[in-house]
Amino acid sequence: MPDRSQAPHIKDAIEYAIALKKPEIFTLDNGVQVYNVNAGTEEVVQIEWVFKAGNWFEKSNNIASAANFLLKNGTSKKSAYEINEYVDFYGAYVNRSCYNETAVVTLHCLSRQLENLLPLVQELFVDAIFPEEELHIFRQNMKQKLEVNLKKCDFVAGRKIDEFLFGAKHPYGVYSIAEDYDALEVEALRNFYATYYQQGHCTIFSAGILPANYSTLMNGFFGSLPFNQSSIVAPEHPIVPATEKKWNIINDSEGVQGAVRIARPFPTRHHPDFPKVQVLNTLFGGFFGSRLMNNIREDKGYTYGIYSFLVNHIHGGAWMISTEAGRDVCEATVNEVYNEMQALREGDIDPEELLLVKNYLIGTLLGDLDGPFHIIARWKNLVLNGLDDSFFYHSVDTIKNISAEELKAMANKYLQPEDFYELVVV
């Protein structure tokens, strides 16, 4: 019978050497860069076309997201249904997502079907027509979805906290109202599409088991499109944070839970404190064994879960604490968050706790580099933020070597309650 009171010997995860596999890179005739992680156990591929076409570039609300969404809803040769049927027939997925700086079209398919699908994706970048009827359906359905979402206190809280941090006119703080959808016109979508997709700036990220002739294939379909011919000028958007720091909003007078958001502005990945604060954030509220989770969920039972995280935009960010808590314990939850900040500013971090967080972070990093899709996701992040793998290795070194004193200094620099916006939506 084994001695169950003794933990088996472990190798500390921080002793592992971690390597981020380099992608192969090739350039299409028009200058588009293609990053590839050719690996994996399954015969599948994922290709992402990333355009500088996020809401940073739009002149009025929702143009970027509508153009991104409706890109797939009709070309001069195929109706929306024909496009969907074609994609489905080959067992593929063509998804769109719109972010602040970028907008992405993603293809997932079995490797052997790739040649059937690339012509279709090309067609979307050349010949989308944005039919009036499709926009009408989009408007109607999005407005109704918005109305449903506005009943949810967490949805409302998520919008408002961004507005407080960045301002209602900034791309990071702006949000949709029903009138914005009404104001959408096909002409504006077509113009946006022409500038930011047809003649836009594109970078491609691919992963999975790629065919041997992959670079020829990609160059054939995308290398002669008028991408990357002129540089896209990103407009300036000044950040206008709210002056009032504490907010209480009543969204549903009968709700049984409130959404709590506590957040402060925080610099981007390029700031030297960023990797250190990543470690501090993990210890504070970044994983299941964090201080916030241990106190507010596991000790007090106020919530199903509470997390803190760094909001990473390309031009600026935030440090945020987020939870849904029982309506009558929202205030107590907020107080406990501040208590935990104080403990980090004033107390000493126990070496065992610090080692645990370091091992956990390295362990998850190891697990997170499992498979080609995860590896390309890391690279995409680096490339789009103007970084390379030295940032990755510097982060790993920081995790392995950071001391309790350095973390305490970060807590004193950044975890000051007066810097935080505080919002409870019930």
Add this chain to the structure above:
Amino acid sequence: MLDNGLKVLVHIDQSTPMAVVNVLYDVGARDEDAQQTGFAHLFEHLMFGGSVNIPDYDEPLQVAGGENNAYTTNDLTNYYCQLPSENLETAFWLESDRMLSLAFSKKSLDVQRKVVCEEFKEHYINKPYGDVWHIMRELAFKEHPYRWMTIGKELSHVENAQLEDVKRFFFKHYTPPNAILVVAGNVSVEQVRELAEKWFGDIPSGEKYNRSLPIEPEQKEERRMTVHRKVPADAIYKTWHMCSRLDDDYYATDLLTDILGGGASSRLYQALVKEQQLFTGINCYHFGSLDAGLLAIDGQLVKGVDIKKAEDAIEAELDKIRHEFVEVRELQKVQNKTESVMAFEDMSVMNRAGSLAFYELLGDGELMNTEFKKYQDVTVHDLKRIANQVMQTSNSNTLWYLAEN
């Protein structure tokens, strides 16, 4: 299999530095007492509150560079963790100790009761349409324990849970013969065999749990219900009783739901959202449950559309699929999609370990590799037969979920 009845499966993948340990317990919400629902799920939370020799589960795992999670369904409870393969033994130590016995701490029970109540509120009370499946399950099932959700029938069941009940539940269900252990990743069969014997070998088998659940009598009359709630738009929910996951007809039924409501080229979406513009969204799916369960359609109406008209439009689509054969290309399309879904699901070692445990629970781990053939064998005749057999009015449950004025 170990002498105490624990099944052990190994899946080797040396391309990763990690190992995955997945423990599936053959117990879900269907095994609960009708007066104590939500127990299997509450129990999943308690499994992290310390075991007989180890005060805390999460901490030693995190120290070893690991992370974990768990979920409970109406059929089963699954626990999984991933950690660097050198530290594999830590996972064996932790998982075996909590199979041996929990600490049964009063504090843990008190806190987790509250946590689960907040989870209940977050997902099922404080969200628009959050109570739909509570209502629908009770409408569709009269005898079988699928009539309640895994979170429980009502908050009070969880609130009133006592330590004695927790102990009884543990020793009844959390036994080696009732569990399947899958170890995957950068491991070897010999290593797993040795570790399994060492850590799980001496756990007593306990008493064998024999499941005998009430069988849901055949539904012979249509059931309908209307509720009014504070939501912005009306919605309609329809369900029909269908076969179990193990039935040969499962594959045709699965493909039928894809044809009707699986994505942007599916029939219901195209006809009712795009062409007739009666719904803002509509889905058709099933629950894949191990006992005979439900096939479902749900749709949210465009504001101002009459719900009777919307339901008639659904019925018109169902009439087509009951009376006309599906085109071969359409069948091929959903078969291709299924092949692709299966390949993408198998991308991570963690998913592969979970699937393997699930297929073993179904009775055959090998099925994971052979199941696609069963989808390929489905014909348009099968689809028509299933549509007529399952989607008939007398077998249907309809819920009108209306916005209060």
